[in-house]
């Protein structure tokens with residue numbers, strides 16, 4: 001009992017902490033995000049730092065980004081018309097799937113970069 005409680009507390013601390021930059025980076029890599037994104041440099045997709053700066057002013061920025069990670073961008077994604085260039089972010093159906101906890105971790109990390 002004690003051991004499993006400790007394990008849960010550790011797991012929750014891990015999930016709740018935006019400070020685990022290294023493990024989130026590994027996650028971003030495992031989910032193929034880094035194929036198109038870089039932390040500092042705009043590539044096929046905008047850099048994560050660029051995204052952080054652009055969304056810092058949005059009140060719902062965190063939720064919007066979590067949603068976009070699932071839906072991708074563009075007219076079919078039902079998202080705001082806002083976009084970075086001529087390339088869309090593809091929807092989750094054609095990428096490695098990401099669950100809500102993972103998407104939230106990714107967004108907290110991205111938003112911490114500004």
Ligand code: HEC
Nearest residue numbers: 031032033036044045065068073083084085087088089106
């Ligand atoms: C095939 C290339 C590709 C992959 C893979 C990809 N993205 Fe993107 N992403 C893009 C492009 C392109 C944009 C800019 C979209 C636009 O301008 O409409 C973007 C935009 C974003 C945005 C900002 C959305 C906005 O509207 O400003 C976030 C956040 C993001 N990506 C996160 C991720 C995460 C997290 C992953 C991995 C789960 C990922 N992306 C995988 C290409 C990709």
